[in-house]
Amino acid sequence: MVPVLGRYAGLLTVALIGLVVFGPLAVFLPLWSALTLGAVATAATGLALTRIKTLTARCEKLSGEVDLLSRRLLKVETTSAKPAPESGEAALRAQIDELTVEFGLLSGIVRDLTAVVSTQDAEIASLKAKPVPVAPVPVAPAPVAPAPVMPEPIAPAPVAAAPRAPARPAAFAPPALQPPAPEPQASAPIPPRPIPPRPVQSRPIPPRPARDPAGEAEIIQAFEEDGLEIHLQPVVSLPQRKVVAYEALARLRIGGLNPAAPAEPETFLPVLERYGRTTELDRRMLQRASLVVRHLARRGSDTLLTYSLSPLSLFEPGLLRELGRTVAEDPSLAGLVIALPQASWRGLDAGQRGLLMPLRGRIGFSLDRPDDLRFDAVELAALGIGQVRVPAAMLLRPQVGRPLSDIAVEDTGPALARVGIRLVATGVGDEADVPDLIDLDVPFAQGAAFAAPRPVRAEVLTAPPETPAPPTEPGPERRPFRSVLRRAV
Known part of the structure; x- marks a missing residue:
C-alpha cells in the first residue's frame, strides 16, 4: 500500500x-x-x-x-545443434603432434651438424698451426693410449663433444676398411683461429678407440653373421633373494678371440658405435627380448625384463616408432622395460619426448647408469619411470668430489618407493655387500653374487607364435533308431 x-x-x-x-x-x-x-x-x-x-x-x-x-x-542454437567434426579435429591434432616431433628431430640434427662443424674447424686450425719440418727426421711413434673402459656393459655414458668426430660410413663390407684421411699440411705456420664456445646439446659422440683394422673386421663380420646372443641375469629381492626380474645383456661370439666364451660389450660396443651399428644392435636385442617376454607371459610369470637402450638410439626415430607399433599390437609385451642413462633422461628434447610418451603405460621405463644420486622422485614418476638402477659401489662407497644428494643414502630407496619407483642395486659381486645393502633399505639387487648371466635357450627364441585353433564345425549328430521311430509315431 x-x-x-x-x-x-x-x-x-x-x-x-x-x-x-x-x-x-x-x-x-x-x-x-x-x-x-x-x-x-x-x-x-x-x-x-x-x-x-x-x-x-x-x-x-x-x-x-x-x-x-x-x-x-536462434543462431547460437542452430550452430550448437550441428555435429562437431571430431574426426577432423583428431586428424589435425595428429598432424600437429607429428610436425612437433619432426621439428624436434630437425633441431637435434642441426645441433649435431653445428657441433661437428665446430669440431672440424678446430682440427683444421690445429693442423694449420703445425710448422713444416725442414728435413725428414725419423721419429719414434708415440705409444697409443689404450681404449677407455666403459663404465657399464651396455653403452657408454654420453658426452657433449669429443676432440675428434670420426665420420661413420654408411655401410661396411668386411674385410675392406676405409683408411683414415691424410692430414693436410700448410706451407707456413698460421696462428689458430679462436672459436667461441657454443652451449648446444649435440648427439653424444663415442670415444675413439685404438684402430685395429683386423680386429674391427672380425667384430663387424661376427655381428653381420648373426653372432649376437642374448643373456639373462636375474634381479632378486632382498633379503628373500627371490627372482623378480631379468636384465637382457648383449654378447657377441667372435671367432678370432675365443669362440667358447662370447665377448662382452666392452669389446665390441665401441666398434659398433664407431660404424653406426648401435641402432641395429638395439633392434635385434629388442626383437629377442620380445620373444623372451612372450615366453614368460605364456608361462603365467609376472617377472619383468629390462634392456638398456643405447643413448644414440634416441636420435633414430624409426626404432622408437617401430617399438611403439609392436607394443600396440601385442599387449603381452607389458613386461618389457627399456632403460636409458640418467644424462639421456635429463636431456630429452620435444621430439624425443613425443616418441617416448606413446610408449608410457604399454611398457616400462627405467633409469640406468646414473652420474649422481640426485633423484627427483616426483619428476621421475611424471616421466613414467618405474625403476632406478644404481651401482652398488655408488651406494656403499660414494666417491669424493661427486655431487651429493639432498637426502641420505639410506632414505633413497624409501623416497623412491613412495612414488611407486623401485630401487635396484646393480653390480653386486661380493657377498659381504649384501648385508650393507639390506641395512640401506635397498629392496632389489643384481650381480654375480646372486647369479651370473646365462644364455637363453634356443627353443625360446625359435618358438613359433601361438595361433588360436580355428573353430571346428559340429558333425552330424547320431541318434538311436528308437528315437527315430518314436518321432515317426
Whole structure:
C-alpha cells in the first residue's frame, strides 16, 4: 500500500488542493470553476498523451532489442545443434603432434651438424698451426693410449663433444676398411683461429678407440653373421633373494678371440658405435627380448625384463616408432622395460619426448647408469619411470668430489618407493655387500653374487607364435533308431 501511495502522492495532492480550492468556487462562481476545470482537464490530457507517446517509443525500442536477441539465440542454437567434426579435429591434432616431433628431430640434427662443424674447424686450425719440418727426421711413434673402459656393459655414458668426430660410413663390407684421411699440411705456420664456445646439446659422440683394422673386421663380420646372443641375469629381492626380474645383456661370439666364451660389450660396443651399428644392435636385442617376454607371459610369470637402450638410439626415430607399433599390437609385451642413462633422461628434447610418451603405460621405463644420486622422485614418476638402477659401489662407497644428494643414502630407496619407483642395486659381486645393502633399505639387487648371466635357450627364441585353433564345425549328430521311430509315431 505504501509504494502505491508514494507513487501517486503527487496526484492525490493535486486532487485534494483542487477539491479545497474549486469546491467553494463552484458554489460562488460556477462559470469560472467550469472553465478552470476544463483547462486543467486539457493540460492533464496533454500530459497523458505525451506520456503515452514516450511509453510507445520505449516499447518499440524494447521489442526491437528482444527481436535482435531472439535472432542471436536462434543462431547460437542452430550452430550448437550441428555435429562437431571430431574426426577432423583428431586428424589435425595428429598432424600437429607429428610436425612437433619432426621439428624436434630437425633441431637435434642441426645441433649435431653445428657441433661437428665446430669440431672440424678446430682440427683444421690445429693442423694449420703445425710448422713444416725442414728435413725428414725419423721419429719414434708415440705409444697409443689404450681404449677407455666403459663404465657399464651396455653403452657408454654420453658426452657433449669429443676432440675428434670420426665420420661413420654408411655401410661396411668386411674385410675392406676405409683408411683414415691424410692430414693436410700448410706451407707456413698460421696462428689458430679462436672459436667461441657454443652451449648446444649435440648427439653424444663415442670415444675413439685404438684402430685395429683386423680386429674391427672380425667384430663387424661376427655381428653381420648373426653372432649376437642374448643373456639373462636375474634381479632378486632382498633379503628373500627371490627372482623378480631379468636384465637382457648383449654378447657377441667372435671367432678370432675365443669362440667358447662370447665377448662382452666392452669389446665390441665401441666398434659398433664407431660404424653406426648401435641402432641395429638395439633392434635385434629388442626383437629377442620380445620373444623372451612372450615366453614368460605364456608361462603365467609376472617377472619383468629390462634392456638398456643405447643413448644414440634416441636420435633414430624409426626404432622408437617401430617399438611403439609392436607394443600396440601385442599387449603381452607389458613386461618389457627399456632403460636409458640418467644424462639421456635429463636431456630429452620435444621430439624425443613425443616418441617416448606413446610408449608410457604399454611398457616400462627405467633409469640406468646414473652420474649422481640426485633423484627427483616426483619428476621421475611424471616421466613414467618405474625403476632406478644404481651401482652398488655408488651406494656403499660414494666417491669424493661427486655431487651429493639432498637426502641420505639410506632414505633413497624409501623416497623412491613412495612414488611407486623401485630401487635396484646393480653390480653386486661380493657377498659381504649384501648385508650393507639390506641395512640401506635397498629392496632389489643384481650381480654375480646372486647369479651370473646365462644364455637363453634356443627353443625360446625359435618358438613359433601361438595361433588360436580355428573353430571346428559340429558333425552330424547320431541318434538311436528308437528315437527315430518314436518321432515317426
